[in-house]
Amino acid sequence: MNLYSLSKLSGIRQLLLVALALLASCTSTTIDEFRQGETGIGSAETVVVLGRRQASDYETRAEFVSCVGERMGRGENALTIVPEQEFVDAMFPWFEPRTAPLRTRDLERLMAENVVAEKMLDFGVRYIVWLDGHTETTDRSGAISCTIGPGGAGCFGFGSWEDDANFDARIWDVVSMTSVGTISTDATGQSYLPALIIPIPLIARVEANACSRLADQLKSFVNGS
Amino acid sequence: MKNTGLNHKVLLLLFLFGLSSCGVSNVVIEGSFPTPNINKMPVAIAVYYDDALKDFAYLEYSETGREEYNIESGKSHVQLFNVVLPAMFDRVVFVDSMEEVPTLGVDAIFAPAIEEFQLALPAKTKLDVFEVWIKYNMRLLTPDGDYIADWVLTSYGKTPTQTFRSIEAAINDAAVVALRDLASSLALSFDQVPEVRNWLNSR
Numbered sequence: 001m002n003l004y005s006l007s008k009l010s011g012i013r014q015l016l017l018v019a020l021a022l023l024a025s026c027t028s029t030t031i032d033e034f035r036q037g038e039t040g041i042g043s044a045e046t047v048v049v050l051g052r053r054q055a056s057d058y059e060t061r062a063e064f065v066s067c068v069g070e071r072m073g074r075g076e077n078a079l080t081i082v083p084e085q086e087f088v089d090a091m092f093p094w095f096e097p098r099t100a101p102l103r104t105r106d107l108e109r110l111m112a113e114n115v116v117a118e119k120m121l122d123f124g125v126r127y128i129v130w131l132d133g134h135t136e137t138t139d140r141s142g143a144i145s146c147t148i149g150p151g152g153a154g155c156f157g158f159g160s161w162e163d164d165a166n167f168d169a170r171i172w173d174v175v176s177m178t179s180v181g182t183i184s185t186d187a188t189g190q191s192y193l194p195a196l197i198i199p200i201p202l203i204a205r206v207e208a209n210a211c212s213r214l215a216d217q218l219k220s221f222v223n224g225s
Numbered sequence: 226m227k228n229t230g231l232n233h234k235v236l237l238l239l240f241l242f243g244l245s246s247c248g249v250s251n252v253v254i255e256g257s258f259p260t261p262n263i264n265k266m267p268v269a270i271a272v273y274y275d276d277a278l279k280d281f282a283y284l285e286y287s288e289t290g291r292e293e294y295n296i297e298s299g300k301s302h303v304q305l306f307n308v309v310l311p312a313m314f315d316r317v318v319f320v321d322s323m324e325e326v327p328t329l330g331v332d333a334i335f336a337p338a339i340e341e342f343q344l345a346l347p348a349k350t351k352l353d354v355f356e357v358w359i360k361y362n363m364r365l366l367t368p369d370g371d372y373i374a375d376w377v378l379t380s381y382g383k384t385p386t387q388t389f390r391s392i393e394a395a396i397n398d399a400a401v402v403a404l405r406d407l408a409s410s411l412a413l414s415f416d417q418v419p420e421v422r423n424w425l426n427s428r
Contacts (some may be wrong), residue, residue, distance in 0.1 A: 093263070093413060
């Protein structure tokens with residue numbers, strides 16, 4: 001390979017990287033906050049982030065729930081987060097899809113059970129954050145065809161789709177047993193898959209963006225700032 | 226000569242691959258179940274699992290009538306009941322036959338049975354979830370084998386489709402959710418069954 005071909009290849013690579021960076025950032029996120037009560041948290045108190053799993057046609061992914069929890073527990077004003085599975089297992093069978101409290105009235109009833117109240121105290125839970133939502137893929141278009149032969153293999157074509165992540169976070173204060181607010185997030189983004197010999201996925205990080213924006217908003221909401 | 230040997234090996238591999246894609250997939254349900262965090266009832270219970278429960282397996286057929294998935298959940302059911310029942314009652318004795326119960330000094334015999342098992346795959350329902358639905362017949366008998374209560378319990382579990390997760394793993398996850406649902410229903414509704422409530426009150 002001569003010097004000219006090498007520099008040409010490196011130029012293509014740079015162009016691809018720029019295109020990737022531009023396209024990957026094509027995600028728009030909207031956050032909507034509704035506050036119903038005062039918030040604030042002590043240093044010994046914790047927050048538990050749980051996913052709602054009552055809907056018949058979808059369920060809030062555990063990965064999204066842990067992503068939000070993990071991010072709330074990092075950086076400035078980090079909160080102590082109880083991992084979802086650890087909490088649900090310790091509280092078994094009170095926070096299963098069919099038995100979990102749907103309203104704060106149900107939480108009140110649940111806290112009347114001494115075993116639940118004791119466990120809640122052990123964890124030091126001040127706030128329960130209920131996440132409900134999912135990511136939907138729409139507007140799929142394009143086609144890619146791949147062939148394999150004695151001379152080698154390759155793909156050619158172009159595909160694109162749109163991801164729309166909609167999540168609601170309802171925050172319950174365990175001390176006052178009231179709902180203190182709701183934060184909604186809506187993130188959309190277009191992903192592309194051009195294929196010229198090899199397919200190059202340019203994925204919009206829709207759910208990751210929804211996770212980080214929602215977690216940051218929740219953190220400041222719970223801290224009362 | 227060397228080439229012919231290689232070709233035979235490739236052909237054999239292709240044949241084996243072809244065979245494996247035609248056979249039934251075996252799914253043995255595996256999961257861990259937490260101990261219920263509930264108040265114990267002041268009752269001594271003998272627990273009897275019949276062979277139908279211990280060896281329970283469900284066969285799912287494809288739309289063309291071919292055997293597609295063999296789901297073995299007997300062992301995981303036994304594992305679940307072994308965790309849940311000691312958390313529900315003061316004393317639990319596991320027995321191999323009903324005949325040995327009268328000498329154990331227990332208040333009742335608990336004998337669960339699986340009546341029906343249903344599986345819903347995304348390929349058939351066109352939904353992005355794997356679903357498992359199980360129907361049980363729970364029986365509570367006196368130490369002599371007489372009827373106390375007999376009730377139906379259903380459990381449901383679902384798990385969303387995920388890239389890079391096999392169908393077998395998704396079926397397992399949905400079944401584990403269904404088993405946890407069974408445990409929570411049984412633990413929280415046992416004393417709400419009218420016949421059981423009457424029996425508990427009469428003691």
